[in-house]
Amino acid sequence: QKAGGSITVGLELDIPGFDVLKVGVYDTAALTASSALFDTLTYLDANGKPQPKLALSWEPSEDFKMWTFKLRPGVKFHDGTPFNAEAFKANFDRQKDPANKCRCAFYISNVNNVQAPDELTLVYNLNDPSVNFPSLVSYASQTNAVHSPTAWKSKGEEYNRNPVGTGPYILKSWTAGDRMILEKNPDYWDKDKVYFDRITLKPLPDAQSRFASLQSGEVDLVWDDEYSADNIQKAQKDSKLTVHTYEGSGAQVYAFNTKVAPFDDIRVRQALVMALDRKKMSQAITNGLSRPASNPYGDGSWVKCKDDGALPEDLEKAKALIKDYGKPVEFKMLVTATPRGRMVGQVLQQFWKRAGANMEIEQVDQATIPPRAFMRQFQLTPWRIVDLADPDIQMYSNFKTGSPVALANYSNPELDKLLDHARVTADTNKRIDDYCAISRLINKEAIWFWTFQNTYYAISTAKLKGLPKMYSGMIDVSRAWKE
Amino acid sequence: MATLELDVAEEAVSQAARKGRRLGLLFWAAIGWMTFVFAVAVFAPVLPLPSPTDMDMLERRAPISAEHWLGTDGLGRDELSRLVYGARISLVVGLCAPIIGLTLGGALGMLAGYFRGRFESTVVGSMDVLLAFPPLILALAVTAYLGQSIFNLTCILGVLGVPAFMRVARAATLTLARREFVIAAQALGATHARILLRELLPNVILPLFAFFLLGVAVTIVVEGSLSFLGLGVPPPISSWGSMIGEGRESLDVAPRLAFMPAAAMFLTVLAFNLVGDTLRALTDPRQGAL
């Protein structure tokens, strides 16, 4: 272990900012920065167990609807503002305030309120029981990162690009579209475990040149995903490079709009799902790196089902169903206008063509998909179930009747009942049963389907050590070092 | 006048002889390649080729073999077949878009150069607006709004080319409109339409044609760039430009996927220009007079 030195990280995206009210949700790039700038109450260790960070200890109530955290004393924000329960509550209230209409509020919908009974005590009051709550707050996302209330108040509009946290690194400079330079926080409460003097984050949007930058030694670590399988496999063979992988939960998913033809007919939906050969597909698009998914939870989740009700891969059956449907099956699928979006679209198209269905690819830019999805202006759209420590938030909003994100426009009292039950149940095993029942139901109804589980990649020089597991795809370099 | 007749008859012969001699081997090679590309593109559906969209997902980037003459692409599709079908798109877009620019820009430029005055200012001003406007936004707006199709793509590229053609046509017309033969036509009482069509057009078309040839090359490449940004031809249709873009992803593993379409494009563009240059030289009176 060597202290000092610096690291340059090549990220995919340009970070828009950190003010939750502005950016709503942190993307993968913002997460890397936020994990260095901010602290969360807890963090997950290598075994996935929550460990103290800003919180020293925590205690649930009987029914897991109230969690009490004891905070670490003497912590200060980078601007000198003391960190305490009040400051934390201010952060939370700001997100929750309906007047702010924060997109982030969605992720804290289960939290009714946060109380600060004293300087170092924090109480979360939840609407529904949550057994895994300390794990949920470990992730340096928009909802969990703790900002300095004085900073956002005094900086106003400028706060977005001048974030102030308690984290191990302080924002030194930031050129839009180019470099963000973070310097070690000399007053950090845990400064002995922080090694790099400086972190440089760069958006490198093009996958090929990003990898080339790593090869040429300009950056030490790059974000990557399985679509650059060639590069990943090349790096795996290269002794000078290390590939970091994390097999997370969640999946890449697709939602049928069940209110419009031809997807108002279950036979069509089932046929399309059965026509897929995920292994082949993985081979074709990611050299086999992608892990097929048969349910929305994935291997990384604690929800493990003996029977998830996945429909069999059966081309003949699919053909038969489509024949049975009688009418020609023709539809458009939204696809992001990126090389990988086109690739996946074409492969799906190919499978469905074989089953006798005609899919037309509609390329749209990334920003168009959410509004079209929310306005239900699509027949089939790609979506993603992100990696969270508890499936509830996403499952509930994705499938509960009337939720804006219930993209399938599908309503089933039984599904609603299961979702409600899983949400209010504290017993993990019972919840697993519920979620497996949900999976079976969805798979059978084929309102959504899943192709691959989420797997996260980062490639670095072999010298880089101490990179923690990339929970939820978050690359946290704040405690890494170079040999 | 006996001698005059003699001379003239002789010249007629020499003119015929000249055409045969002037066109070199290169010209015929270029014609050959163009005919080949056109024929292959037109007859693609009846050629014994595998489907350009059928994937053999386990055979991606297969090397050259008896089954796949040029191997397969990143999704296991027959590369040769995609090249052939890509030729159709690239040729259609690469020729039609500059034709749109040529006709629209050419007409506007000629009118502006001929009538001058306020009309000219308006045309030049609106072309400046078009030039000052980021082309990407136009492309995005049109594809987002009207959908992605070869037709729309051709129109976008065509419209984007209009200002340049307008400038060329206007510049040529400005000098020509002052030339004596135009005034001569006016003196004869010819209408504006007649002067524009009969006197100016045959002369303006030459520089426009030269520019058109360069435009074909540029358009095929720009189509590739738009495909790269997701604004090009809708998949699974292939164009040479989009194939280069796809090939770029496997540059390490199978560089030929990017270079083969680039080579096809290069040869075609070069052939167009060789043929164009030669034809131009043949019809240019000044060259003939020497």
Add this chain to the structure above:
Amino acid sequence: MMLQSVPSISPGPLLKVDDLVVEYPVGPKIVHAVSGVSLQIARGETLGLVGESGCGKSTLGRAVLQLRRPTAGRVLFDGQDLTEMHGEALRRMRQRVQLIFQDPIASLNPRRKIGDIVAEPLVIAGVKDPEKRKQLVYEMLSAVGLDPTLVVGRLPHEFSGGQCQRICIARALVLNPEFIVCDEPVSALDVSIRAQILNLLEEMKGRFGLTLLFIAHDLAVVKAVSDRVAVMYLGRLCEVGPSEQLFAKPAHPYTALLIEAIPVPDPDVRPTETVPVGEPPSPIAPPSGCRFRTRCPRADQRCSDEMPELRAVAPGQLVACHHPLI
């Protein structure tokens, strides 16, 4: 004015130019190309127009045909004011008046066949029948000494300057106009071609009874073809008179200077070294009074104060000079 004293061959002038002014804007300045020229040409007459390069001869010719709209003044052709005419009326009138351009090659569209070029006036005049057109074109081409069958299908660049000139003449004559402005039809040609063309024009005149305005700066040529000659200097007429008379007894110092400067094709007549006569003044800022005064050996105060009017000095000979030579 004093125009009544000009002899004319037939009663009533065919063309009457009244106080014509033509100006070209050049940037913020104005070129005074033609400033107040009046003249008239009788039916069947040839008026020669001479003057140094840039004095406004072509401009005058074009303004007469309304190819360059005059700034002021009137052009009466057969009693009708051309300056008042527009659009269709003017187009119809143009079938009666024609122009042979200074540069014959430039005035033929390099990309049109000779047949089309010569037929163009017919098409414009509305001769619909292609056979009729063909016949007229063939007749006219033969008349200018070209073999129609060999000529019609070829492009202008395949012809020599002299042949192009004949093509231009054919085009001008094919509609049987009454009046032709010949703008330096021979100045760029060598002696032998020049002679061919001059002969042709004379012949046409005899055949069709044409009226000509013949512009040139070669005095010998002008004398050979004209009944009367007008001399221009810097946008103004300085002298008009019957050609023999004018050449024998020039009244204006400028005319005299011109005639003196003609090189004589005789090795025995060695040119005398003339006194440098200075630069022609710019038409953008022409001198006040008489425009020739800056180079005139006889100039005095009156010449710079007062603009001389054209007045008769001999029968038919008018001069605009305060100190005429006769």
Add this chain to the structure above:
Amino acid sequence: MAFFVARRLLYLVPVLIAVSLLTFSIASLLPGDLAYTILGDQATPENVAALRRDMGLDQPIWWRYLSWLGGVLQGDFGRSFRTGQTVLQAVGERLPVSIELMLLAQLGALGIGVPLAIICAARSGGSFDRFMTGTAFGMLSVPTFLSAILLIYFFAVELRWLPATGYVPFAEDPAANLRFMVLPALTLALAEWPSIMRVLRSDMIATLQEDYIALAKAKGLKASRILFVHALKPSSLTLVTITGINIGRLIGGAVIVETVFALPGIGRLLIGAILTRDLIILQGVVLLVGAGFVIMNFIVDLLYAVLDPRIRHGHA
């Protein structure tokens, strides 16, 4: 001259208004409602309606345009809803990058294209000329997204001479800045020199047939002086025009090159604004870039006058 400048400035106004109007209407027509984008998962119809009201999106388009224009006239171009940066800040940060890239690229393209054009014109029809014609079309057939990555592999990964991606401001470290800019500028230059070469070559060939070139030879001048002083200047009007258009375009950013080389230029700002429907940024950038283009056009006109005294003195 003052008259000329004043007229040009007057011309700028309608062009810019038209550009902004066009952008505004096109941007408003782009699918994807800003309210939905901002609200994301919160996009219930009520929330959407409320947000639209707050942002003034429910106003008629002309009203929104006029209020935006009013702001612009007072020097307020607005702020990004996403980053909170003002338009001037955002453009101010990125414009130097784009301008530097544009200048270097033009220098490169002219540096390659002009000498080659001169040599080709001087030996037109020769084997060198033919070879360069072929090369030019070869280069024209390689899209920038391909040549960029090839250059990176060759110069950055294999040879390690130059960095693959990134940027350092010139003020911070001029040497490093140039090292970062070489490859992107070269990529653009490679795409542009063929057309520069072709255009200048044909103009030069025409000029070299002029009498005054023969006279220059007859005066016994050196070939270099004839080509560069006597022939180049009168042949470069078209060259100046297309360079002007290229520069104008590049002020608006070279999206692909900026993306591949990760340069923080206007192009990425623009495409980012389009993709996130950041209309305020989009509007502002297009307006400023449009102004840049018009100014470039103006400079081109001035250059015409410098190059050709006949234009300078008002002779048509």
Add this chain to the structure above:
Amino acid sequence: MLSVEDVTVNLPTPRGNLRAVDHVDLTVGAGRTLGVVGESGCGKTMLSRAILQLLPKKAKLSGRVMFDRQDLLRLSPEKLRKLRGRSLAVVFQDPMTSLNPVLTIGTQLIETLQEHLELDDAAATRRSVELLAAVGIPAPEQRLAQYPHQLSGGMRQRVAIAIALSCEPKLLIADEPTTALDVTIQAQILDLLAREQRRRHMAMIIITHDLGVVAGRTDEVAVMYAGRVVERAPTPDLFKKMRMPYTEALLAALPRLDAAPHTPLPAISGRPPDPTRPLRGCSFAPRCRYAVARCQAEKPALEAAETSAHQFACFHPIEAHAGADV
């Protein structure tokens, strides 16, 4: 000073080989003036360019051009360059196009001076002003900063002459130096050339088709037809005792100032042969009124008449005084 020996210029064209200059021999001595006349396109300009080695690239030149006892054809390019402009100067046909429109008069004058005489800036400027003054351009200091388009045609031609004279050449070739100018300016320019020639004993070749100029300004004349010199004689002999029918026809085609208007001119009918398909016999034969069968079949060589200075190429020369009654 200069002797052109058996010079032939072939131009490969799409229509075939074009023989622009066909076995021409000429000599000019110091202080002498040679006039070259002939029909448009007969190769006068090509001949002058052949002397200067300024032919189009594809042109093939054979023969010898001896200048100052050096063969220009075999001179290294660098030596040739040093000679051009310094000892061998030229004034081109068209004053409007032979000056570079984008460079000032000063630049174009000074660069020649600096190239050959290695003057510093101040000296070169001084010399330029002197030169401009010498050719009669008013206000020469101001002119240095002006561009060609700001000068009149006559002034431009004089600038071109000033450039040609700047390094005091031993031989000046003037290709139709006055064609585009009117007679007064033409006289000025020719006077100027004559003065310079007398002052420095310079050899001069004047190419023209104005026989008046030839008669007055030259010592010797070469008549060219279809690329060949068909007659060469001291100027008075040519006008008085021409032997070649073409020369006769040329002189006859000239309009005379002393003739009455409307006198038909004896033009030469037909036109010269296509230079790409030379005739076997005398190239003038098809148009020659004396031509017989032998003329069609055999090419006459240049032969001396009564003196060796007078040569002609004809089988049926006109007897002395036949057509010469000038």
